[in-house]
Amino acid sequence: MLYPWQENLWQGWQQLLVQGRMHHAILLVAPHGSGREALARHLAKTVLCQNGAAGAGGEPCGVCHSCKLFDAGTHPDFHVIAPVQDGKQIGVDAIRQCNRWAVETSQLGGERILLIDGADSMGEAAANALLKTLEEPPSGCQFVLLASSLDNLLPTINSRCNKWRLAMPQEQETKRWVEKQLMQSIKLETVRLNGSAPIATQQFIEQGQDIRYTKLLAVFGDFLRPPNFGLYDVAGLCTKEGHNSLKWLSYFLVDCMKWQQGVTTHLVHSESLPLVEQAAAVIAPMTLLEQIREANSLYQKLERHPGLNAELLIVEWLIGFMNHP
Structure with missing residues (x-):
């Protein structure tokens, strides 16, 4: 087919x-x-x-x-x-x-x-x-x-x-196709998280990843606000979800960086703008940039070496948010 x-x-x-x-x-x-x-x-x-x-x-x-x-x-x-x-x-x-x-x-x-x-x-x-x-x-x-x-x-x-x-459909086309398959409306940010790939977007929802990611994002947002409570809650959710969670959180941090620079449209997290705004207000721009790089580097490392202790490495990455003013 x-x-x-x-x-x-x-x-x-x-x-x-x-x-x-x-x-x-x-x-x-x-x-x-x-x-x-x-x-x-x-x-x-x-x-x-x-x-x-x-x-x-x-x-x-x-x-x-x-x-x-x-x-x-x-x-x-x-x-x-x-x-x-x-x-x-x-x-x-x-x-x-x-x-x-x-x-x-x-x-x-x-x-x-x-x-x-x-x-x-x-x-x-x-x-x-x-x-x-x-x-x-x-x-x-x-x-x-x-x-x-x-x-x-x-x-x-x-x-x-x-x-x-193989070119992916425009995001609105993907959104319509997935909604037709699932017979329910979906968030545009779910499409964007999955690079507008239709089947990936459909499976993301069917497997409940959208619900788990919404929870992860809320816990991550709480952690980013001083005094940075909930470090191990975030690390545990990331580890449970797998290293793809790092990719998703890096998208969120990129949105925060864009928000700091005055870009408020075409963000991945189009339905989670209050969380983006809150996080962008409490993270220093240089910290954001450094942590985005570290998240992408850690994602690549875990992708290539699945035997590593992911939770420990994710904890080390999260501590990077606490070591900066």
Whole structure:
């Protein structure tokens, strides 16, 4: 199933499929919660379709043996490589297995598809192992790489792929789409917290993260006011929610900095302006800037090294608000 915001990109892929000009390695840059996996799987199903992408107008027929196996999740020529869990790297062993699949003979006599979900989480050894295969691609093998950004991908991997970027809908479009799915109104700041990614926004609400974040924001706002009571309450809520909470709080602090500079529109926390105003009034501008940098640095550290003591590091970060006048 394709989502409405994917149609333009899909039409570009369809043209290449029909013309037989699809590159052997597609790199799709799109955030989590954009439905990127669904788009990649639709491409895979189309390429594997036994009635041919060109003959079916660039769409899978849905009735051939290949399409039925794909829908059942048992297609022998479709392989997915992904991190074992969020925050983990894709290791070199997984990529070596990927390379073995790449040179195997197709079991259905057609193409072979290798989907690497979270390609930007490959370790250096894994990326180098993949590079060798991308440089000399086996015949009849299609690679599809999914990444949130290009920052953590080796430039040599980038250069071997045909890059596509999936644009997110305008925030009001995302808001309307999610409200239609959930049959309820939602806050604009929820959309903005999730980068206007529709599925991420929907899941944020379905999983109750919006309620927990509202509580975290209230406790954080109380902590920021001298004499800074509730440090461990904030740290506990952040730890329970995971390191994404640091990203959300950094958005809040950026809004506070903007407020101090006289910017009062297009803030992420559009429905929490009283909290933004209160916090902006009690935090020194230099402290704000320093703490935003520290929050982003700590987020990156916890993202790369999930075994660290998150609560202790978050407590240390929060103390930074208390050590300044």
